[in-house]
Amino acid sequence: MTGPLAGLRVIEVGVAMAGPFCAMTLGDFGADVVKIERVGAGDDSRSWPPHFSGAMGYYFGSANRNKRSVALDLKSPEGAAVARRLAEGADILVDNYRIGALARAGLDWDSLHAANPRLIYCSISGFGATGPRAEEPANDLFMQAYAGGMSITGEEGGGPVKMGMSVADIGAGMLATIGVMMAVEARHRTGRGQRVDTSLLEGQMSMLAHFVTRYFASGEVPGPSGSGALTSPTYRAFRASDDxxxxxxxxxxxxxxxxxxxxxxxxxxxxxxxxxxxxxxxxxxxxxxxxxxxxxxxxxxxxxxxxxxxxxxxxINRLDKVTSEEQVRAREMIAEIDLPGLGPMRMAGLPVKLSETPADIALPPPRLGQHTAEVMRDAGYAEAEIETLAARGAIGLDEGWREGDQPRRAR
Structure with missing residues (x-):
């Protein structure tokens, strides 16, 4: 990795989209991202259909390139101890579990900050770390409804409509990435890490932008406006004879x-x-x-x-048209990754181009536990310790772990 974040170690304890998207973005720009997953099952999204060649969910693949997978049982004292050891040597930790869920494993902000004052600890939750609903779970659909986005989406007079994209999850992941980068810059001056706290709620509220301002200015509650905007009848979709x-x-x-x-x-x-x-x-x-x-x-x-x-x-282009557009190709927004043993997987490319320190797709989405032994060796564990922890079920090892199993680079 030679991007602008090369040299930074990121620990991700994330599932589904918001946390993994943030950590993937950091990995795209050179950070060494270690993804901690559950022994046996891994990130929930690994099993979500449809699957690529029967082996990996497309959803998982879309948010987990440029990462190494470590399988740990965080409910076991030994597995939790491995996670803490990794975090104590890291620059950044990203999680999108419910507030308080990682405290039982000693992976909460207070514990890790005391052990590693330089650590930047990024929490992406449903509602944020404070407030009466802080510890409640939320997901993309829930937050599109709760935060008001669904109330302004759809046709006038029709039922509520969810945005087709995962705007709550990915929006929170983007804001988390921005927050992490600001904390990294602050650490250059202070030498200390800090907590980065954002949520699906705050991401959706910030995206409502002018809707919120307009509501407070006028007192009018906005509703759905179909394909257009209530403020402009010449800013919308119209039906021609063929489309x-x-x-x-x-x-x-x-x-x-x-x-x-x-x-x-x-x-x-x-x-x-x-x-x-x-x-x-x-x-x-x-x-x-x-x-x-x-x-x-x-x-x-x-x-x-x-x-x-x-x-x-x-x-109004469908995806088959968009992905074949000359402009999309010119901007290299379709990437192809070779999955060892499975063949090529195509996905969305790198959205930010830097002239001097560009991003790169160096690693394909990992198999569950593919890098457990490799990462533990880097952290100072001996082979005998790794085998003992694996036998106890505290860690999970991917087959081929003794050989290191170096994956092919992306194209």
Whole structure:
């Protein structure tokens, strides 16, 4: 690893998406990430279907590249002791268990901070570390509902709709990554680690951004607005003769371009639509008029006319179209990883490009316990100790552990 975080050791005690996504991002940029998993079962998402060649869940694979897997029984004194030893030699710990869940193993902030004052301890929970619901569990769907996101998603007058993406989980994982990096920078000056505390709740509340501000300013409770925005009837999807097209004419210049593209120049100065405020007041009528104008012709026709008039527009691409887009390929946003014995797996690529210290996909998602022995040797354990702990069930060893089993690099 030669990225900007090379030399940093990260311990991840995470499951599903939020914690693993944060730790994977750190690993993409060069950190040595050791993922602690349960003996026998591992991260819950390993077993979630569908599976890649019957061996690894795609969900797990999407959030666990650039990591080494160590299988431990944290409920056993010996397994917990191994985890503490690893954490005491680490720079960063990332977990997304319920608040207090790791305390029984001595992996809580207070215990580890006392043993390793330089440790940056990042907790991603459902509700955050304080407050009356701090110790309650939550997941992506739950938090999309609780934090209000589902109340503004879907068609007007329809039922609640979940965002297709895991926005609560991944949003919290992104914020956690930012928090860890700020704590690393602070440690450069102070020499001390600190606790980074974020949650699915806080991630969703921050994403609501202007909705929250607008509510407090107006007192109006926003609802769903379908494919568009309540503040702009010219910022939404419309049905063409063969498929849907998104139009995002969000200023006065684009409004004029839209009217020209639709052959409706009389709308430009129509008193119902002549400025943004009037268009919002008469939004339903304008949406119907635009829809009627769009309906007779195919998407390609409207793409040509709208772009000629400098109006942003786009078909609603499915994943098969997106992943074959020349721009997506040019930005290297489809990565291919060789899984030993299973073949290639393709996934989303690296979203941040650094000119001097770029990210890299060096390791494929690991098998459960693939690196237990390797990591323990690095921590000073003798072969006899490793075999004894394995025999007691405190640790889990992947077959081939004696050979070190070096995986192939990603492409």
């Amino acid at each position: 849907w097209i998104v139009i995002s004419a969000f200023n006065q210049r684009m409004w004029r371009g839209l009217c020209t593209a639709l052959d409706r120049p009389e709308w430009i100065d129509d008193p119902r639509f002549s400025d943004a405020a009037r268009r919002v007041t008469n939004r339903l009528a304008l949406i119907d008029l635009i829809g009627a104008a769009i309906a007779p012709h195919p998407v390609a026709h409207w793409e040509n006319r709208l772009k000629a008039n400098e109006v942003p527009c786009c078909p």
